[in-house]
Amino acid sequence: MxxxxxxxxxxxxxxxxxxxxxxxxxxxxxxxxxxxxxxxxxxxxxxxxxxxxxxxxxxxxxxxxxxxxxxxxxxxxGNRDETVRIGITGIPGVGKSTFIERLGLDLIKEGHRVAVLAVDPSSKRTGGSILGDKTRMDELAVQENAFVRPSPASDALGGVARATMEAVILCEAAGYDRIIVETVGVGQSETAVRDMVDVFCLLLIGGAGDEVQGIKRGIVEMADLIVVHKSDGDNIDTCSTTAQSYSNALHLFPTPPSGEKVEVLTASSIDGTGHSQIREQIKSLTTVWKSNGWWSTQRSNQSSDRMTTHARELLLTQKMNDPKSAQYWHELQNEVVKGTIGAFSAAWDWINSEKDM
Ligand SMILES: Nc1nc2c(ncn2[C@@H]2O[C@H](COP(=O)(O)OP(=O)(O)OP(=O)(O)O)[C@@H](O)[C@H]2O)c(=O)[nH]1
Ligand SMILES: [Mg+2]
Structure with missing residues (x-):
């Protein structure tokens, strides 16, 4: 751009x-x-x-x-069920944005309307974002049937996740039937995205072990689909080997709650290798889950989890908005920092403080 x-x-x-x-x-x-x-x-x-x-x-x-x-x-x-929400995660530089651009363009060719959103709790600090310096999804962003939205600038994951989920709902109402959410941050943002999408896809680099990839076992367990990315040029063999070893390792994992086997595929978003298999796999998961009920179960579970998260956050904000409570919070916090009171006791005192004030 x-x-x-x-x-x-x-x-x-x-x-x-x-x-x-x-x-x-x-x-x-x-x-x-x-x-x-x-x-x-x-x-x-x-x-x-x-x-x-x-x-x-x-x-x-x-x-x-x-x-x-x-x-x-x-x-x-009455057409909400026709939308598919796809989450893409992986370490910085694994090629998420490039992958999403290719996936988005292909989905548009298949007749879909594509919205791309991001969860990036670090954007304020680093100045980076989905439309940051490196990848702006130039080709996708100019498509009539695409809507690419930079991630909201905020440090608070809770706020960013809420805003992103609400943006998903708005995009669906606007007729975008394929919503792709990129995790840009590290750590908790993967879980936040997992909780708002139907199909969660983990991108990996060929040739590197879990530790090098910065991948925690928990994230591998959350994935519905694993893609060993950048499988092009001299990397093809390495990527196949990595895919094979992940595929073998997955046999040792518990069956995912969806009941479906997690496929490990290889792909390149530079030359497009593997992308049609990835779209096929997403379609296949969608069809199976719609017929066996997992599709609606997962969406209902996600809504109910979101309610808990929001309620927790609202209660905290509400109590903090009371000046006396905020003051007491800071007093207790000082005690916790000094080590004169334990964190749980302090939280307990604070929660129950209303009646004493
Ligand atoms: N060889 C090869 N390079 C790729 C591929 N996909 C992306 N890249 C390159 O990898 C680099 C990082 O790509 P991005 O798409 O920005 O990666 P990202 O995961 O979105 O990065 P962050 O948003 O910073 O986390 C760029 O230089 C891309 O050109 C691929 O399939 N093959
Ligand atoms: Mg990116």
């Missing part, structure tokens, strides 16, 4: 923020925006995502209203 294009993108985001600030996007016209999104107005979709990403408490009620309106319209249309 040229400097001009990127600054015009920044201007568009600023303009969207300004419209929200100037209250053009308020409780009164939520219905119009919702309708605009469902009718495929990209500007409305982008604006709505900016709204749900907002950390200003005063934006939340409007965002809430919008999501409800969208839910009503989507339910009336």
């Amino acid at each position: 040229s400097r001009n294009e990127s600054s015009s993108k920044e201007r568009a985001v600023d303009a969207a923020r300004e419209r929200i600030r100037s209250n053009r996007f308020g409780e009164n016209n939520v219905g119009d925006i919702a309708k605009g999104i469902v009718d495929g107005q990209r500007e409305d979709l982008a604006m709505a995502i900016t709204l749900i990403e907002s950390e200003r408490p005063s934006d939340r009620p409007v965002a809430q209203l919008l999501l409800e309106e969208i839910k009503n319209i989507s339910e009336a249309k």
